Amino acid sequence: MGNTVRTVGPSQAPKDRGAPATEWFQIDWTTVERRVQNLRFRIFRAAKEQRWKHVRNLTKRLLRRDATMLVSGRRLTQVNQGRQTPGIDGERVTTPEERAKLVDDLRQYQPWRAAPVRRVYSPKTKGKHRPLGIPTLRERVLHMVVKNALEPRFEAEFEAQS
Secondary structure (H helix, E strand, C coil): CCCCCCCCCCCCCCCCCCCCCCCHHHCCHHHHHHHHHHHHHHHHHHHHCCCHHHHHHHHHHHHHCHHHHHHHHHHHHHHCCCCCCCCCCCCCCCCHHHHHHHHHHHHHCCCCCCCCCEEEEEECHHHCEEEEEECCHHHHHHHHHHHHHHHHHHHHHHHHHC
16 A cells, blocks of 8 residues: 555564554545545446456455555544444444554454344334444444445446436
8 A cells, every 4th residue: 555554564563552553643545545436436437338357356456455444444433423323342433543453453354244233213203113223333344345345336337327
């Protein structure tokens, strides 16, 4: 990722403090978001041209990019309106250090199973309640990564009909 993210190598990492390898304030967000946006546009264009092998390869690339994880983590912990809503694990991320640790942990994360969701009932008219499932913060970040990868492919297909 070039100069976008400053990481600390294993021999340079502080051992006692548990500091994250990503330094949140050192990230060039304009560059990171532009890289994700460029890949999304390339997927969109390849899908429009029906070059499916290219779409698949670009989608895999987008899923594996650190920039995608960073953008997703930032949107869900800083920008999103529901950023303070915890899942069943009760985890909330509020400080830059916690955000960096979350992104670093998710880079290593292998999601074999989805975590359970927290059930909340939203009131409706006539005294009824609508059930809502709130996933954990980690699951929401991973959902956003997948959404970023899949959305351009389907936008190309459905755009004309919208």
